[in-house]
Amino acid sequence: MASASDQLTANLNFGAFAKATELKKRLWFTLGALIVYRLGTFIPIPGIDPTIMADIFRQNAGGILGMFDMFAGGALGRMTIFALNILPYISASIIMQLMTAVSPKFEAMKKEGEVGRKKINQYTRYGTVILAALQSYGIAVGLESMTSSAGAAVGEPGLFFRLTTVVTLTSGTVFLMWLGEQVTARGVGNGISLIIFAGIVANLPAALVSTLELGRTGSMSAPFIIFFMVMALAVVVFVVFIETSQRRIIVQYPKRQVGNKMFGGAAQHMPLKLNVSGVIPVIFASSLLLLPITLANLTAGGGPEWLIAISALLGHGQPLYLLLYAAGIVFFAFFYTAIVFNPTETADNLKKAGGFVPGIRPGKNTADYLDFVLTRLTVVGSAYLVGVSILPEILISRFGVPFYFGGTSLLIVVTVSMDTVAQIQSHLFAHQYEGLIKKSKLRGVTK
Helix, strand or coil: CHHHHHHHHHHHHHHHHHHCHHHHHHHHHHHHHHHHHHHHCCCECCCECHHHHHHHHHHHCCCHHHHHHHHCCCHHHHCECCCCCCHHHHHHHHHHHHHHHHCHHHHHHHCCCHHHHHHHHHHHHHHHHHHHHHHHHHHHHHHHCCEECCEECECCCCHHHHHHHHHHHHHHHHHHHHHHHHHHHHCCCCHHHHHHHHHHHHCHHHHHHHHHHHHHHCCCCHHHHHHHHHHHHHHHHHHHHHHCCEEEEEEECCEEEECCEEEECCEEEEEEECCCCCCHHHHHHHHHHHHHHHHHHHCCCCCCHHHHHHHHHCCCCCHHHHHHHHHHHHHHHHHHHHHHCCHHHHHHHHHHCCCECCCCCCCHHHHHHHHHHHHHHHHHHHHHHHHHHHHHHHHHHHHCCCHHHCHHHHHHHHHHHHHHHHHHHHHHHHHHHHHHHHHHHHHHHHC
16 A cells, blocks of 8 residues: 555656646756856866866875865866856855854844845855955966976966966856856756755766776775775765754644634644754855865965965865864854744744744743754754764775765765755645646636
8 A cells, every 4th residue: 555655646746747847947947057067167268288287186186176176076177167166156155144143234234134135145246256366366376386297287377377367267156156046046956056066976977986996906995995885875874864854843822713713722843953054064164164275285386385384284184174174064053053043033923923832931931942952953963064074084085085975075965965856846846736726716716
């Protein structure tokens, strides 16, 4: 009986999908946007020798640049127009969210509703352009000093090359920012997250081949490869389990009489996810950590001594890097949770609706209780994010396994996949409800 029920549900979902023309348009738009993004990761910036650049990057890909290239979908290693990817936009978003928490002006702007949100988005775009231009110039200067046994990476260094690189890379980042916003508005899922997701997934097959090649050449033992693959699968299962875990708070609504009938009196649940902030803290911590050390790694060969020292201390797998990475994840887990869930506002809304948590007085006591529960959930959620992100990174840095099998990449892939599937299901449910409403109206007319 269970299998027959599941088959019936699958048939109904497939039938609803076949009739949901709006959803299919959104899916095709999302797929087209991601194809455009992937094509751009193969267009090199002017003045670069791709062969020499690939050779130089291959020699330095084991450090932090390899992780940067993972987020860029391989565009950094090929030094293409999307080499910066969407990370400057993420960094600008972090700065603006911090400003809304510490600046009264931006906090008031946030409370203005849709108008304030548009202003904040506009400032975020301006910040993206500034950060992208600064990073592009740092990359241009670093590229001019890069050489290999085959020659220099830049054929004609100078002011024109730097200007061309800044314009090209900044334009690429701004285009990806616009493309991500279009996917969010006209496609399915969060466009920014999907761009990072597409870059990681596109390189998973190559990462798997390189891992097997390490086993074939004897650089890595077969039992360890099997262990690492099993561990990666265990991480995926664990992430799915945690991301679907909830703490349900009972909310009771009193009975009220309208005419001769009684309404209400039912108990409902307020679901709070164990990991309220999702994958955002990992992305924020990674991008913020990559921002100041990108230049240090690009110019470490011929830059000042302090840049070389930073490059050594913040190398991938180094204790300081892992410590800052873990601290950033914990900070952004609490910070982002405080932004997306306001206990005081939620308690006020419950009080206005007549709802209350059994055993807790409405108002301030309810807000304190929700804050207490949310704090405990965030402690567990941040510890989960740190564990999933840090432990595989230690193995990667020690044994040379590709970054794409690390906890950070698997966490992003699984979480974004789950969020996108959830949005697809919500579109399907909305389409089904629209069909039921139309049928009920037609029946009412015929009667």
